[in-house]
Amino acid sequence: MPTVTRATFTGTARARNSxxxxxxxxxxxxxxxxxxxxxxxxEGCADAELHGFLLRGRATPTARQLSEVGVEWGQPREVTGAEFLTAVERGPYDVVVLAxxxxxxxxxxxGxxxxxxxxxxxxxxxxxxxxVVYEKLADGLLLRHGADVVLANSPYDERRFTQVYEGVGADASAVTRAALPFLGGTPHTGAADAVVFAAQPxxxxxxxDRAYLLRRLVQHARLHPGREVVLKLRSKPGEHTTHIEELPYQRLVRDLDTPANxxxxxxxxxxxxxxxxxxxxVSSTAxxxxxxxxxxxxxxxxxGVREPLGNHHFLGSGCLTSxxxxxxxxxxxxxxxxxxxxGVSAHGDPYDAVRERIDALLARPVLPPVSPYYSTATATGYLPxxxxxxxxxxTPRAEATGVRRVVREAVREAARGAYRHGVQRVAPVIRRMGEL
Known part of the structure; x- marks a missing residue:
């Protein structure tokens, strides 16, 4: 069973109590x-159940990674896509968030x-x-079309998302403005002085390029010995995040003589x-x-200010510097x-519109069929x-039982371990050897 978090929320009254x-x-x-x-x-529900699942794959987070993301939640259940569909079918769930x-x-x-x-x-x-959505805008959006709610993290994204959907003749009503849910924390008062470089995988x-950025960070530490200089890393060697990191900074830093600060x-x-x-x-969401x-x-x-780096997203922000x-x-x-x-500074609760749309959809007796833009008619060579x-x-097969289920799970775990080892350890070495 997936981990279930049950919480009582306060706030604006909701149409549903649970x-x-x-x-x-x-x-x-x-x-x-x-x-x-x-x-x-x-938020606003008197009683809410939150169920967590992790899609099995190369970037499935470890328990350590989950403990560091800052979300108080138990260990989610790891599943395949077919297993998740079975869980959703058996639910019943009011809302499914596809992250x-x-x-x-x-x-x-x-499915x-x-x-x-x-x-x-x-x-x-x-x-x-x-x-930040700085690449594959049309591709990523059209792959998400078919959901009832497609969250846009800012007014800027809301306009772009709508234009993409309308540009191909798809329904754009699902686009709903919100904000990144993890924006918050204590406002800066000027008391803290640490310089933090947020690395990206x-x-x-x-x-x-990575070695250059690291050398300049270390140089900054030497120039300012009274200031703490921090290299903030996303993961440890062997762990994967959203993107593959073939040259971790913690390996590159071994070649440098770093100062005490x-x-x-x-x-x-x-x-x-x-x-x-x-x-x-360079362009981290941090x-x-x-x-x-x-x-x-x-x-x-x-x-440079280049699309592959993602720092072009910050044009006009006043933050571009060297x-x-x-x-x-x-x-x-x-x-x-x-x-x-x-969407970085907003008045009011940016999720009000999201909750209103979801409540309106839940109030309907039934919902229309799930209808993604991509189908066997519109994307014959892509979707399959x-x-x-x-x-x-x-169609997903029914769950096996008894000895067959135990054997199948053991084989699956062994295959998953071999796949991760190949992707995370062997493939990067082969690619680096090819660059020599």
């Missing part, structure tokens, strides 16, 4: 987004379309993005930000958390207009591959 919400995620960051989104959706990569969302939407092929009682389906990708940090980003006086990154608190935030231009300027004492001042437009990768191109 709510059963299921969350499925495929990485540590998406679990954080999905679990916190579920809590925001459930997954786009292809997985699309596969599960088609649920088979579970509820007509106008009937089914859960409200919610999905969205864990942070896949940005930048090149070893030379330089250190590595793991753990919950919010706790690190409590001690931060300057947040430095920048939005930092800006929300009023912490001076620097988006580095040293490697290591040279930071070494000289610069503290960027963010544009308040940019912060409002990108997505469904096959998740083994949802055929």
């Amino acid at each position: 709510l059963r919400v299921a969350v499925i995620a495929d990485s540590d960051t998406r679990w954080k987004w999905g679990a916190l989104t579920a809590r925001r959706i459930a 997954l990569v786009g292809g997985s969302v699309q596969a599960l939407l088609h 649920m379309a088979r579970l509820w092929p007509g106008h009937e009682r089914r859960p409200v389906l919610v999905t969205g993005y864990v942070g 896949s940005v930048p990708e090149r070893r030379a 330089f250190r590595l940090a793991y753990g919950h980003m919010g706790e690190v930000l409590d001690r931060t006086g300057l947040l430095v990154t 920048a939005l958390e930092s800006l929300h608190r009023g912490i001076p935030t620097a988006i580095l231009t040293d490697l 290591w040279d300027a930071l070494d000289a004492g610069q503290r960027p001042q963010a544009s308040q207009e940019w912060l409002r437009e990108h 591959g997505i469904l096959a990768r998740h083994r949802l191109d055929e």
Whole structure:
């Protein structure tokens, strides 16, 4: 059985006194987004049950990673896509939050379309993005089309999402403005002085670029010996997050002679930000958390302002700067207009509209069939591959029992371990050897 969190929420009165919400995620960051989104959706319910699932795959988070995302929740149940569909069918759930990569969302939407092929009682389906949407905008959005609610984290995203759906002639009514659910924490008062570099698993990708950023961070520590300088890491070697990290900074730092005021940090980003006086990154979502608190935030231009880096998202923010300027004492001042437009500073509760839409959908006697834009008619050469990768191109078989079930689970665990070892350890070595 999945871990169930039962909580009593206070706040604006809801049309429903109880709510059963299921969350499925495929990485540590998406679990954080999905679990916190579920809590925001459930606010105002006198009684809410929150059920957690993890989609089995290369980035399935470890218990340590789950403990560091800052969400008070027990261990979620690990499942395949077919097993999750069985759990949802047996539910019953009022809301299902799909905190997954786009292809997985699309596969599960088609799976649920088979579970509820007509106008009937089914859960409200919610999905969205864990942070800055700076690449694959059309592809990612169309893979999420078919959910009842597609969350946009800002007015800027709301307009872009709507334009993409309307541009292909798809229904855009699911697009609903919200905000990142983990924005919060203690406002910056100026007392904290630590300089924190928020590392990203896949940005930048090149070893030379990552080594350059690390050298400049260490150099900054030497130039300011009275200031704590922190390299904030997402995961430990061998662990995976939303993106694959082939060249972890903690391995690169071994080649450097670091000063006493330089250190590595793991753990919950919010706790690190409590001690931060300057947040430095290339394009991490941590920048939005930092800006929300009023912490001076620097988006580095040293490697260029380029779409593959994601720092182009911060054009007009007032945060783009370089290591040279930071070494000289610069503290960027963010544009308040940019912060409002990108959902970093907002008045009122940004989830009011989300709860209103969900309540309105739940109040209907039945909901329409799940109808993704991608179908065998619109994406004949694309959709079958997505469904096959998740083994949802055929009807899930009933659960086996007894000895067969034990053997099957043992084989599955062994195969999963071999797959993770290959993806996380062997493949990066082969790719690095190919670059020599």
